[in-house]
Amino acid sequence: MTSLWLDGREPIRSDSLEGDSCDDVVVGAGLTGLMTALLLSRSGRGVVVLEAREVGAVTTGNTTGKLSLLQGTKYTRLTSRHPESLVRAYVEANLEGQQWLLRYCEEHDVPVQRRPAVTYAPDDAQGLKAARDEHEAATAAGLGVRWADDLDVPFPHRGGTVLEDQAQLDPMDLLEALVESVRAEGGRIVTGARVQHVSRLRSPTVRLEDGRSIRCEHVILATGTPILDRGLYFAKLEPGRSYALAYDYPDAPELMMLSASGPTRSVRDAPATSGRALLIGGDGHVVGRTRSERAHLNRLRDWTAEYFPGAVETHHWSAQDYTSHDGVPYVGGMPRSLGKVYVATGYAKWGLTNGVAAALDITAQILDGRLRWADRMHHRVTRPRSALEPVRMNAGVAVSGLQHVLDAALRGRPETPPKEGTGEVGRSGVVPVGVSTVNGRTCAVQALCTHLGGVLAWNDAEKSWDCPLHGSRFSPTGEVLEGPATRALPRRGPDGPTP
Ligand SMILES: Cc1cc2nc3c(=O)[nH]c(=O)nc-3n(C[C@H](O)[C@H](O)[C@H](O)COP(=O)(O)OP(=O)(O)OC[C@H]3O[C@@H](n4cnc5c(N)ncnc54)[C@H](O)[C@@H]3O)c2cc1C
Structure with a gap:
């Protein structure tokens, strides 16, 4: 399923990955990643953006594209949980994000x-x-x-x-302009480069799926949801x-x-x-x-x-x-990384303004600056103060996890290939196996999420394997599409064309 914005666009060409070090690595080329890359490279830092898929391939290229301070029932939710100072800081952050983008769009002819x-x-x-x-x-x-x-x-x-x-816009018009601006400032954008791990967080080395690695001073995980488990964000989102x-x-x-x-x-x-x-x-x-x-x-x-x-x-x-869990994005340094690894997530479908605010905040932190609203907004990453909401979220995780395990345990591996466009989970020994047929090709994968082992469910709209625990998604052949997982699903033979 292709969005109105991505349809008919050529994927943005990739730069080559040169050398094994740079100042800052930004992981993810959605709005948050490209904005952060632009701000950092404008201030003279050597920036490499590593994108697992294509620019805009995940959420930004599939958004509804509203740049708005009125955000559904956001303020009812925020005022029920937070002091007025935080709610006002949220408005200030979003206003700054919105105005920054509007100025940028005007200067770069983005409609x-x-x-x-x-x-x-x-x-x-x-x-x-x-x-x-x-x-x-x-x-x-x-x-x-x-x-x-x-x-x-x-x-x-x-x-x-x-x-x-x-205001409203076409998010891919915006991302294309941002890519040009990042390159004009000397930044590099490498697509098809999935980061699998970041080791030695206090002096980071970014490791790619293909075995390459890059040393750098800072890593910014602009990956939608963080791909590292430190800080347990997956349990608070x-x-x-x-x-x-x-x-x-x-x-x-x-x-x-x-x-x-x-x-x-x-x-x-x-x-x-x-x-x-x-x-x-x-x-x-x-x-x-x-x-x-x-x-x-x-x-x-x-x-x-x-x-x-x-x-x-x-x-x-x-x-x-x-x-x-409390309606405020998580933006800032990961716990115990000494300000070397940053995350930006939890925008609750209002990331076009919040993503820009996050980029401004992270850049200010890296450059030793301060933003008034960021201090008051508690963008900081070590909440929660209230444990109730994470408990509710994780109760949902536990119930649906158990339900999928039981469903899979009761069924054997499908004996005949599923109908075109469908997928089924069954058991092979003790391991859940997902078998699907898409475009005439039947494929079997281990139906356990490579993030934390949730039993996967078939998504009959996108034809993908989706994890009900923390939102990782995989293609019918097992490649990671999005979410906190960084490793593909192991294949379970036999697969190949439908007999
Ligand atoms: C249906 C929908 C409608 C929305 N409508 C609006 C709206 O109208 N207004 C608004 O303000 N917000 C809206 N949002 C929210 C907004 O689109 C998002 O919050 C925002 O696009 C998030 O941008 P991002 O850069 O953080 O994430 P993304 O755009 O998802 O970018 C993350 C990138 O990281 C890459 N990545 C992930 N893992 C790795 C890895 N291991 N290695 C390398 N790269 C990796 C991904 O491939 C992806 O390209 C909407 C969201 C949805 C779902």
Whole structure:
């Protein structure tokens, strides 16, 4: 499934990896990684970006592309858990991230459309309360929101809170410009380079899957979720996957909307060759914990058909992002790395502004600078103070982990190849084996996540093996797609063409 943004683009060419040392290694070429690489290289540091797949291949190239300070029901959630000073610091961080990007886009001819952002009330009492609560929380946080009873859209709603003059863009336009800027400052971007480990964290050496290694002063893990287990971030983050569809639809509303209560619906327009596109998103769930991913996509399709009749589907895709236990991103030095290894994660699907703020914060720390909002926001990486939320998250992890183990234990290895586009987990001896058939090729892999051994589930929308514990995902042939895992799944023969 290819996003509207990635479709038809040539992958960005790779630089070669020269030498075995540099000042700073940035792992990951999404928005966070490229922004950090640009800021560090602008200040004269020798930077190498190592990207496992292609630039933008994971979350940034599959985002909805809203650059907004109004973020669904973010402020209701933050104010229920944190002091006002932190909520205001969050707004400051996101404002700085947003304004930095808008200036950059203007200077580098990256197209941006200005739009009002709306958190709207679905047509029920619960939806209205959630949107009203957000209106109050956003006002208290200092945002100049206004309430509108009628939003002039074709689907049922009871009004919503509106923040004028926010922005939307095509994230790949942005990443392409950032790549050029990084290269112009002397930075190198190497794609197809998966980092497997970082050893000696206080004097780091970055080790690649192909055996090469690079020594450096700092490592920035801009990998979506950290690929090192130190700090146990995987246990304090929830990986959430959601869905998106693009349609040809000339009357798409010129608003960036998100529902205040579930099932989540996200709406925006986009420029398209045919005039205007309509983007519908949402219907998310924790990665690997649903019966059918395709059903989530189909629910969005049905909703669009009902309220935007005549819209012609052009693209559908899905992506995931990570939510921290208390709603504030984790950004900063990894515990006990003496400021040598940095992480940036937990943006909860608002990484376009938070990712830039994270890059500004990490760069300031490396260059011995300080940002007022970063100190107050407790971006710091050694939370939590409250243990309740991690307990809830890990209860979910334990239940779904056990469920998958039992499911696999009860079934033997499938005797006949699964139908085209499907995958099944069974047991071979004591080991769960996943057998799938995709594009006529039947393949068997060990269905245990190489991160922490979760039993994998078949994703019937993306045709991948997904881990319900911490969100690692693998291709049908076992290659890592995303998440904290860094090692491919062992193959379990026989495989090859379907007989
Ligand atoms: C469906 C959806 C819609 C969203 N919509 C919005 C929105 O409208 N507005 C908004 O602000 N935010 C939105 N977000 C969130 C936002 O897109 C993300 O938070 C942001 O793109 C994250 O950027 P990143 O650079 O941190 O991660 P990514 O873009 O995922 O980049 C991480 C990179 O690291 C690489 N990597 C991982 N492991 C390794 C390794 N071992 N070695 C080398 N490279 C590695 C990956 O291949 C990847 O390219 C959305 C998220 C989702 C899922």
